[in-house]
Amino acid sequence: MEADANDPLETIRDRLRPSVAEANIDIIVRSGIGQAKQAMDRLIQQGEKPILDADAFRRDFHAFIRQNNLPGLLASFSESPDDSLVAGIAAARPVFVRQLELIEATEEDRLRAVSDYLRASADKADWAERGEIFSGSLDGWDEDLVKKHGMTKGDVADLHGEKSAAVQGRLLYRQCAQHIAPLEGRAVPSHFVHGSFNDLADRRVLGWHGDYVTLLEDGGE
Template sequence: MNANAKPAKHSAAGPYLGFALQPVRAFHHLLTSPRGSSVSLEFQDDVAVHYPSGFLRLEQTKSALKQNPISDWATDLWNTFHNWLTMLQSGVIKANTAEFRLYVAPPKAGAFVEALTAASDATAAKAVIANIRSKLAKLRKDPACLDKLQFLLDATEEQQTAIITRFALEPSAADPLEAIRDILRPSVADIHLDILIKSGIGQAKQAYDRLIQRGETPILGVDLFRREFHAFVRQNNLPGLLTSLSATPDDARVVDIASTRPIFIRQLELVEATNDDLLRAVSDYLRTSADKADWADRGLIYTGSLGTWDDDLVRRHGMIRGDIADLHGDKSAATQGRLVYRQCAQHQAPLEGRAVPGHFVHGSFNDLADRRRVGWHGDFEALLDGDGQ
């Protein structure tokens, strides 16, 4: 790996599970590259694999959702070769320690790119260049790609051969995620595949972003990443667990929502809850709402069971409220309300027989409070109606 090499500035986009094509391909290489390798993102190329031997795999990714970026006269195609030749000529890479790959999704074809892929020796490379020159001369007007293409045509024969004989159009599928699914299927239940893949790509992307923010090279070691991802899969691929992949809301959003005083916040204000209690309630309420929608969308839960879940929590609230009244009837209504709230917040119960994350019960109780199905203060109905909101 040449950590001092200058980053190349070229990229392409295409959404897969909400991610551009480059992070998807980086994740694929993090899962499949040999031990001891590293994978960089948008550094020396869109994606690059740095092998322990010092060999380098440079991969350009192209989204073909709206056009064919590898048709014979496509600017994208020849810009790719221009980038590689520039790196070669500047000494950033050495031809004998690098290979060049072009990944296009969904798959497209082109006569020139197929001929370039098939050229495995100097004679074949020279023939491809001659054919391109011949076809170019027959065009009635210059193609838009001419400047980029001319850079390849004007390169030395040695440079042309170095790039062409080490170039290949990478096999691809309509959905780049399918290759990743195939890797994980032996150890991951089908129902969990896409959400774990989405999380894995997200983990990799966040790790790259943190490196960039710190001014460091955006390159990840395969061994460490794979170890952490496999640990994540083991934790979240359990049939008896409903896993939350909802992100913790940022502080600014939580504070903003708390300041609007939705009903569940007003309920807490009635029992003089602390500011920390209010902010935690907002965060868990938001995460729980996201979890319910996510689990239902993925078919992990039956939406009808959420009604039963709510009814069970309402009954549990009633029992806790009765116990507090019996044991702490001498205390103020606000104190009793805080005790009810905290016991409800600590309650744990399964949903459809599966364990839920810690924030889920707490968030569900706040959702019920927002709908006024439960309350913390003994007179919450009258007090809410009378506070002018």
């Protein structure tokens, strides 16, 4: 108890306990601190005094709690990665980026893919560490995404078989990226689905171009 008395964050936890699940309190407190730091950094970058508007911050923080404290939601607390990190990984051309190059995806699509891939990877580790999900559930999750990919690929071939392989690949990719599915019966953020598809593409479990296996081999590592 003495440690709690000396913890400056305990007062914040006490304020949250009536409306926030105990398992989420420390995560939400940590995220609130991160939001405040990001807001301060933006003010400094804009040449303004690093003084937050308390009312505006309170509104944003309360909205964040409402969004991420739902019992049927697997809340993501992964932050969007730094633009320079995303650009650097895209430039290194990992397999999932090369898969997007095969279908002539835009640079914006490739950068978003990197960002969501990183966030989904962080979410998987975070949820497993906190016991939010059973790690074995991710195998079933991947299997469901592979099935969705296969069915969508068939639909694209039936409806757009006259189009080039690149166009068909982009249609397949975008439909998969917009897929909505639960994990262990709980809703997940859209970036997690999108990032998971790119993880499967990185492992060559699936691809967007009809001949991706051969083309990736021809392109070398």
